[in-house]
Amino acid sequence: MSALRRTPLHAIHQRLGARLVPFAGFEMPVQYRSILEEHAAVRRAAGLFDVSHMGQIHLRGAGALDSVERLVSCPVASLRRGRVRYGLLCNEDGGIVDDITVYRSAEDAFLLCVNAANIEKDWRWIVRHADPRTELANRSDETGLLALQGPAALAILAPLCDFDPARLRRFQFAEGLVAGGAALVSRTGYTGSDGFELYVDANRIVPLFEALLDAGRPHGLVPAGLGARDTLRLEAALPLYGHELDDTTSPLEAGLERFVKRAAGGFLGAEAIERRAAAGLTRLLVGFVLEGRGIARAGHAIAHEGREVGIVTSGAPSPTLGKPIGLGYVPPALAAPGTAIDIVVREHPVAARIVSTPFISN
Amino acid sequence: MADYEIPGDLRYTREDEWIRIEGDRVTIGITDYAQQQLGDIVFVELPAVGTPVERGEPFGVVESVKAVSDLYAPVSGEVVEANPDLANHPEHINEDCYGDGWMITIQINDPADLETLIDATQYQQHVQDRSSE
Numbered sequence: 001m002s003a004l005r006r007t008p009l010h011a012i013h014q015r016l017g018a019r020l021v022p023f024a025g026f027e028m029p030v031q032y033r034s035i036l037e038e039h040a041a042v043r044r045a046a047g048l049f050d051v052s053h054m055g056q057i058h059l060r061g062a063g064a065l066d067s068v069e070r071l072v073s074c075p076v077a078s079l080r081r082g083r084v085r086y087g088l089l090c091n092e093d094g095g096i097v098d099d100i101t102v103y104r105s106a107e108d109a110f111l112l113c114v115n116a117a118n119i120e121k122d123w124r125w126i127v128r129h130a131d132p133r134t135e136l137a138n139r140s141d142e143t144g145l146l147a148l149q150g151p152a153a154l155a156i157l158a159p160l161c162d163f164d165p166a167r168l169r170r171f172q173f174a175e176g177l178v179a180g181g182a183a184l185v186s187r188t189g190y191t192g193s194d195g196f197e198l199y200v201d202a203n204r205i206v207p208l209f210e211a212l213l214d215a216g217r218p219h220g221l222v223p224a225g226l227g228a229r230d231t232l233r234l235e236a237a238l239p240l241y242g243h244e245l246d247d248t249t250s251p252l253e254a255g256l257e258r259f260v261k262r263a264a265g266g267f268l269g270a271e272a273i274e275r276r277a278a279a280g281l282t283r284l285l286v287g288f289v290l291e292g293r294g295i296a297r298a299g300h301a302i303a304h305e306g307r308e309v310g311i312v313t314s315g316a317p318s319p320t321l322g323k324p325i326g327l328g329y330v331p332p333a334l335a336a337p338g339t340a341i342d343i344v345v346r347e348h349p350v351a352a353r354i355v356s357t358p359f360i361s362n
Numbered sequence: 363m364a365d366y367e368i369p370g371d372l373r374y375t376r377e378d379e380w381i382r383i384e385g386d387r388v389t390i391g392i393t394d395y396a397q398q399q400l401g402d403i404v405f406v407e408l409p410a411v412g413t414p415v416e417r418g419e420p421f422g423v424v425e426s427v428k429a430v431s432d433l434y435a436p437v438s439g440e441v442v443e444a445n446p447d448l449a450n451h452p453e454h455i456n457e458d459c460y461g462d463g464w465m466i467t468i469q470i471n472d473p474a475d476l477e478t479l480i481d482a483t484q485y486q487q488h489v490q491d492r493s494s495e
Contacts, residue, residue, distance in 0.1 A: 019401075035427040036402040227401070227428050293449075295405050295425050317404045317427060346407075346423070 007052035024116035038228035045220030046150030055119035055140035063131030090269025144205030149195030179211035192236025237357035287357035296326035374485035437475035443467035
């Protein structure tokens with residue numbers, strides 16, 4: 001295995017007492033003090049996450065719009081400048097290459113924010129399928145990304161900006177100065193709480209991180225790691241690539257239909273997605289809450305009336321609900337909320353019930 | 363580097379369990395190093411009283427928010443007590459791993475098993491070796 005990469009904040013994470021673990025080829029903080037404390041801080045006040053491992057791919061020029069429309073499942077021509085949309089890169093079999101966000105900064109300029117584990121795969125895919133008139137740039141290494149998440153995020157961020165971040169509604173972004181440095185700030189996140197994501201030059205991320213931590217301390221801001229990020233996104237039922245999604249998953253199985261321009265089609269994978277839908281989906285992603293004793297984990301079997309019917313893709317205790325929750329795939333006939341299932345934990349069935357998602361309302 | 367409490371009067375395993383020897387009974391828990399490594403503990407599965415356990419084999423499970431870890435029996439014998447409070451208060455292991463966070467008491471079969479345990483100084487070294495990796 002090749003050496004783990006580090007973000008520019010590595011030394012600060014160490015100084016803050018973070019436990020660093022390998023994640024998608026990077027050495028990343030999984031927690032600083034406590035996943036439960038960091039999770040609670042994001043729900044009640046705010047948390048600051050280093051997510052610089054994520055990738056940024058820019059498309060620009062005459063072919064950019066055609067390229068993004070062809071590459072991404074969500075509609076892009078109708079995306080206005082300063083707006084963000086969630087979408088999928090799909091392969092010719094209708095499987096998911098990656099789940100991404102698309103930023104439109106000009107008529108002919110787009111930023112795709114992609115998962116760290118998929119940067120190289122996405123880059124090859126985009127290079128192969130982009131309109132040749134498109135200028136492509138993979139700026140993942142030069143770009144730092146912080147996520148400031150939680151109900152106090154706006155109050156913490158606003159005094160540091162030379163613009164008013166309050167005017168950004170969900171899935172809008174602006175470019176301006178934050179703590180004296182250029183940043184792209186979007187009202188987006190991966191926690192199910194309000195918040196912002198801040199893209200800056202990698203060499204600016206240390207002062208930005210420190211300025212946000214200092215400004216946020218009186219508001220209850222804490223540095224938060226990937227452990228809390230995972231429990232937060234799970235409560236919000238946001239899929240994680242490699243767990244709920246992979247190269248074989250149809251977006252329709254994963255409940256992502258609203259991010260797919262089905263009527264218009266025209267994107268890579270569209271025909272296969274429709275073909276698979278017409279043939280009948282064999283599984284659907286559902287959320288469940290455990291009623292018996294035990295914690296569901298990825299890879300556990302899902303059983304119904306003593307028969308194995310599916311698999312858990314993510315599972316953890318929900319700090320907000322105070323009980324274990326999970327996501328997993330089951331046959332469509334068993335996907336209705338209220339259906340009783342069992343999660344097979346170390347060979348013992350533990351009672352669970354399918355519920356509508358997200359698990360928490362914001 | 364973080365500090366870990368390692369009481370001098372206990373024995374230890376290289377799997378990060380502590381053992382308090384009281385005649386032919388031993389009480390077992392996980393060390394301060396182990397609980398800090400695991401983080402917030404949210405679930406514990408322990409064997410019922412009367413269950414036979416075998417040295418080196420898993421006897422239970424401890425789960426943190428992110429991770430599932432097996433617990434290994436440091437000696438062979440029979441479970442004569444299991445901490446009844448941990449089912450509802452697994453956080454006792456984080457708060458007081460050498461006290462309220464105790465897990466089980468075993469009636470040992472063969473006192474020779476105790477010779478395989480390491481003392482606090484050896485365990486301290488074992489923790490340091492891994493921390494400096």
